[in-house]
Amino acid sequence: MIENPGILFSVLAFLCAIGPLVFIHEMGHYTAGRFFGIKADAFSIGFGREIAGWTDRLGTRWKIGWLPLGGYVKFAGDMNPAGVPDAAWLALPAAERERTFQAKPLWQRAIVVAAGPFVNLALAVLILAGFAYAYGVDRTPPVIDQVAAGTPAAAAGLAPGDRIVAIDGVAMATFSDLAKFALIRPGQAVAVTVQRDDRRQAMPLTIGTVRQRDRFGNEYRIGRLGIAGGKPVYAPVSLIEAPLAGVRATAEIVSGTVETLGQIISGRRSIDELGGPIRIAKVSGEQMSLGWPAFVWLLALLSINLGFINLLPVPLLDGGHLLFYAVEAVRRRPLEPQAQEWAFRGGLAAVLLLMLVVTFNDLGAVGVWQRLAGLIG
Incomplete structure (x- = not known):
């Protein structure tokens, strides 16, 4: 490396x-x-x-x-x-x-x-x-294992054992869905639908904003809920199922790209985050x-x-x-x-x-x- x-x-x-x-x-x-x-x-x-x-x-x-x-x-x-x-x-x-x-x-x-x-x-x-x-596909259930103190999740009243069913009406099938949803929406007010015991309830929550710096010195503005999941679960995928998994992953990335572009156009995200050939070269070398x-x-x-x-x-x-x-x-x-x-x-x-x-x-x-x-x- x-x-x-x-x-x-x-x-x-x-x-x-x-x-x-x-x-x-x-x-x-x-x-x-x-x-x-x-x-x-x-x-x-x-x-x-x-x-x-x-x-x-x-x-x-x-x-x-x-x-x-x-x-x-x-x-x-x-x-x-x-x-x-x-x-x-x-x-x-x-x-x-x-x-x-x-x-x-x-x-x-x-x-x-x-x-x-x-x-x-x-x-x-x-x-x-x-x-x-x-490597398989992530099947970790969207169930909260830990809630960090002083975070948006704690302020909203989320607790260990809660299963997050949806955020703003978008279904959450895995714990990684939660992270990906929050990642590109820092500072956004959302409604979190939680399954707690035998009942569902909606809780208002404002996604936290975190500035993160990687090992190469790149700084990112990302969204965080302030929760942790249980032990990761990865399910094996057969050769026949793999193309469908690839289509789903591609669709998720395209959806995230459209959302991010919309945030830039609407002013919710800075135009400074747009990158070109020089930044692509930098990231290519890093990766x-x-x-x-x-x-x-x-x-x-x-x-x-x-x-x-x-x-x-x-x-x-x-x-x-x-x-x-x-x-x-x-x-x-x-x-x-x-x-x-x-x-x-x-x-x-x-x-x-x-x-x-x-x-x-x-x-x-x-x-x-x-x-x-x-x-x-």
Whole structure:
């Protein structure tokens, strides 16, 4: 175990995490496109100037760009950002035009676009299914064993032996469900439904806020109830049951991501918690230093986030394309090219602004602003 991963180690871990996930994402697009007979002009991992590449017998240029922060598949006929037919596309020979992305039916184009995020989510399901099969799934009952003094649970009147049935109407099947619910909701007022002896009762409770620092110096603002459960219970999972366990775990993570994003948008959680490539590199190095299980678990989380973010209905992302296809399906005709162009410009501006915000946050997370303040002071 590496105690303090350095910059080079973190960069290597970042490339080992992002590179394969981007490749798998773009391979989803590529494979679906090839299945429907669409010619791919280029398949790139990374942006910018090509540093290595080759052209296969089908005419696809496989290459690596110098900026390893994403990738793309350029299908034949992609002549503008909105991907709509134009004069240059109409000028193509009929046989060549038939192999372009724009020539395909709406449902095929939608599948090609959705295939990238889908394979990212499928990869996460596969990884989490493997963990479930290897380690089992948590079945520790949501029964309180201890209540810490001076905590929200004590103030609410919770006691050892209470079984927490639900929080704010959300059923709690295991003790870890309690921890996961509270974790992302610090300071939130909730109603806890408790089974005590033969009766149920609802108790108001405000989830506590704890600032926690890990061994790498990262500080987190998390929610805590102030209770402890009994001896952990892990149930073995068969090879047939493992995929379902992976789907459930993936759905829980997506639900938590949606909740956290909603908290940021509503102002209940600071925008400072948004991170970008620098923070991902830092976390990648930290998790790799803890061993392969921790790093593979991080891969699952990053794969889920990559799939989820790309499905957001933001022009420029896969979800934006799917939104336009949905509009096209309802209107029976696509949006006007000019409207799509302006939408994609707005999407690009939003993505660039977000990148500026997360980069500012990332530099703060690695201590750049603190060091600059120290030099100025």
